[in-house]
Amino acid sequence: MAVPVSLRSITKRFGDIAAVDRLDLEIPEGELFFLLGPSGCGKTTLLRAVAGFYHPDEGEIYFGERRVTAEPPHRRNAAMVFQNYALWPHMSVYQNVEYGLNIRKVAADDKKRRVEEALDIVQMLPYAKRSPNQLSGGQQQRIALARAIVIEPDVLLLDEPLSNLDAKLRDEMRQEIKRIHNELRVTAIYVTHDQKEALSLADRIALMREGRLVQVGSPREIYTEPANVFAAHFVGETNFIEGVVQDRSERGLKVETDIGQVRTERTGDFQPGERAVLSLRPESIVTDAVADGEANRFEAVVKSSAYLGHVAELLLAGPGGAELRAAVFNPGAGVFRPGKQTNASFSPKDAIPLRPDEKKAAENEAESGSE
Numbered sequence: 001m002a003v004p005v006s007l008r009s010i011t012k013r014f015g016d017i018a019a020v021d022r023l024d025l026e027i028p029e030g031e032l033f034f035l036l037g038p039s040g041c042g043k044t045t046l047l048r049a050v051a052g053f054y055h056p057d058e059g060e061i062y063f064g065e066r067r068v069t070a071e072p073p074h075r076r077n078a079a080m081v082f083q084n085y086a087l088w089p090h091m092s093v094y095q096n097v098e099y100g101l102n103i104r105k106v107a108a109d110d111k112k113r114r115v116e117e118a119l120d121i122v123q124m125l126p127y128a129k130r131s132p133n134q135l136s137g138g139q140q141q142r143i144a145l146a147r148a149i150v151i152e153p154d155v156l157l158l159d160e161p162l163s164n165l166d167a168k169l170r171d172e173m174r175q176e177i178k179r180i181h182n183e184l185r186v187t188a189i190y191v192t193h194d195q196k197e198a199l200s201l202a203d204r205i206a207l208m209r210e211g212r213l214v215q216v217g218s219p220r221e222i223y224t225e226p227a228n229v230f231a232a233h234f235v236g237e238t239n240f241i242e243g244v245v246q247d248r249s250e251r252g253l254k255v256e257t258d259i260g261q262v263r264t265e266r267t268g269d270f271q272p273g274e275r276a277v278l279s280l281r282p283e284s285i286v287t288d289a290v291a292d293g294e295a296n297r298f299e300a301v302v303k304s305s306a307y308l309g310h311v312a313e314l315l316l317a318g319p320g321g322a323e324l325r326a327a328v329f330n331p332g333a334g335v336f337r338p339g340k341q342t343n344a345s346f347s348p349k350d351a352i353p354l355r356p357d358e359k360k361a362a363e364n365e366a367e368s369g370s371e
Contacts, residue, residue, distance in 0.1 A: 002029040002187045003064035003154045005050065010059035012045050019045040020056070021211035027204075029064075030185040032178075034198040037208035038234065043191045044159060046208075050189060051157050052076050063154050074103075078155040079148035083163055085140045087132040093119070093143050094128040100151045118150035121180055138169040142176065149184060156188040162197065174200055195235050199223065207231055229354050232279040239285075239324045241278040242356060245270050253353055258320030259298040264351035277356045284350035285326035287314070287342045295345040300324070305336045312336055316344060 005027040012020040020042040027033045035043035048054045050061060052073035061069045068076050079100075087096050097118055101111045119125040122142040132140055141161060148156055161177075162170045178201055181188055192198055198205050199219040207214040207222060215227040226232035229240070243257035252265040255276055262278060270276055286295075300316040303323070312331035316324045326344065328336065336342075 001152075001154060002185055003066075004029045004062075005155055005187060005189065006060075006062040007046070007050070008060045008062070010046065010049060010056045010061065012042075012049055012054055012056050018211050020049065022058070023211070023213060025206060025213070025216070027187060027189065029187050031203045032181050032188045032190065032201060034202040034205045035189065035191045035208060036193065036195065036198045036205050036235070037214075038193060040210075041208040042211040043193075043208050045211075047157055047159055047189060047191045050155065051078055051080050076155070077151070077153055078157055079151055079153035081141075081144050081148045081156070081158045081161045083160045085132070085137075085144045085164075087140060087143060087147075089132055091131070092128065093124065093130050093132065093135070096132065096143055097146045097150050100147060104151065114150050114152070118146040121149065121183060122146045122176070136169075137165050138173055141165065141173060145177070145180065149180070149186070153186065156186045158188065158190040160192055160194075161190075163192075163194075170197070177201060199235070205235075207235065226279060226352065226354070229277055229279070229356070232352065232354060237282050237325060237327075239280045239282065241280060241322065241324075241351075243276060243278065245272050245274050245276055245353075248272055252348060255351075255353065258322040259318045259324075260296075262296050262351055263294075263348040264353055265348045266351070266353055268353050270353055275356050276353045279352040279354055280324070280346060280350060282313070282325040282327040283329070284346045285316070285324060286345050287316075287326055287328060287336070295347055296351070297343065297345045300342050300344045302336050302338055302340045302342060304338055307331065316342070318344070 007023060007025040010020050010023045011018060035046060037043050045054060049056050052071060060067060094115060097115050098111060101114060116125060119128055122145050124139065124142050124146060162173050165173060174197060202219055204218055205222055206216045209230055215222055215231050222231060222235050232238050241257045241259065243255040245253050246256050247254040248267055248271060252263060253267055253270055255262045255278060264278065298318050300318045303315045303317045306313045310329060312328045314326040314328060314336055316326055318324055
C-alpha cells in the first residue's frame with residue numbers, strides 16, 4: 001500500500017560537512033518523485049536516510065502517519081533498487097526475487113504467487129530458472145526491480161538504477177520503469193543526476209544543490225520556470241544573455257543586452273537599472289523564418305552546426321560577440337552551413353529574467369555534475 005513520505009528539517013553531517021541541510025519535503029502517496037542534482041549535492045545521502053541506512057543528525061522522517069526516523073531498514077517496509085543490481089550470483093532469478101519473502105517468512109503458496117506476479121510485471125517470468133550471469137544488464141535491472149516490488153513495499157527507492165546501462169537500454173528501461181510505476185502506483189523516490197531521465201519520468205522533481213533544495217515542481221515547471229541561474233543551466237540546455245533592465249511595465253521588461261534591446265513578458269521583481277541574466281532555451285530561437293511583430297530579432301552568422309538526425313544544433317555568432325545555441329528540428333540538408341547569415345528571433349515569453357548572482361559558479365557546478 002502506497003503511503004506519503006514526509007521529510008521534516010532533515011540534516012545529515014559527515015564531519016564538518018552538511019551533506020543534507022535542514023531539508024523539508026512532502027511526497028504524496030503514489031508519486032514518482034525524483035531527487036536531481038550534481039554529484040555531491042546530497043541526493044543519495046537523503047535517499048539512504050529515507051531507507052534507514054543513515055540516521056539523520058536532525059529532523060524527522062514519516063511514512064504516512066508512522067514516524068520511522070529511528071527504525072532500522074528492515075522495519076520500514078521500504079525497498080531499494082541499487083545502481084549495481086546487487087543480485088546473488090549463486091542464486092537463480094527466481095531465488096533472488098524470492099529472497100526477501102523468505103526473510104519475512106511468507107507462506108509458501110503466497111510466496112510462489114507473489115514471485116511469479118513480480119516476474120510477470122517486469123516481463124521476466126520465462127527467465128526464472130536462469131542465473132543472473134546469463135542475463136543482460138537490462139534484464140538484471142528488471143530482476144532487481146522485481147526483487148524490490150515483490151515485498152509490496154510502502155516506498156520504493158531507486159538509486160541511479162540505469163547508470164550502468166548503455167544509452168539504448170537506458171531509454172528502454174525508462175519506459176519500463178514508467179509502465180511498472182503506473183501499474184503499481186507505489187510511492188517511489190528516484191535519485192539521478194541525469195536531467196533527461198528526470199524530465200521524461202518524474203511526476204515531480206526536487207532539484208538539489210549543496211544539500212539544500214533549489215526548486216521543487218513538475219518537469220515542465222522546472223524547465224519553463226527555473227528558479228535561478230543554477231536551475232536553468234542544470235535542467236536542459238540554455239543560453240544566458242546578460243544585460244541591464246531599461247524599463248518595466250505591465251507588458252514586461254525591456255533589457256539592454258549585447259544583441260540589442262530584448263523584451264520579455266516576465267517581470268519578476270526586477271526594477272529599471274538592475275542587472276539581469278536572460279535564460280533562453282535553444283529551441284526558442286527561430287532561424288530564417290518570418291517572425292511576428294512582437295518577436296525579438298537579431299542578425300547572426302552560423303559558426304558551426306551538428307546534425308543529430310531529428311535536430312541540428314547550431315552555434316550562432318550574434319551582435320557584440322554574443323554566442324547563442326539554437327536547435328532546428330527536422331533540418332534540411334546543407335541549410336545551416338558555417339558562415340551562413342541568418343535572421344534569428346525569439347518570443348518575449350521565452351526569455352526568462354534571472355538574478356546574475358554567482359552565475360559563473362552555478363555554471364561550473366552544473367557542468368561538473370550533469371551529463
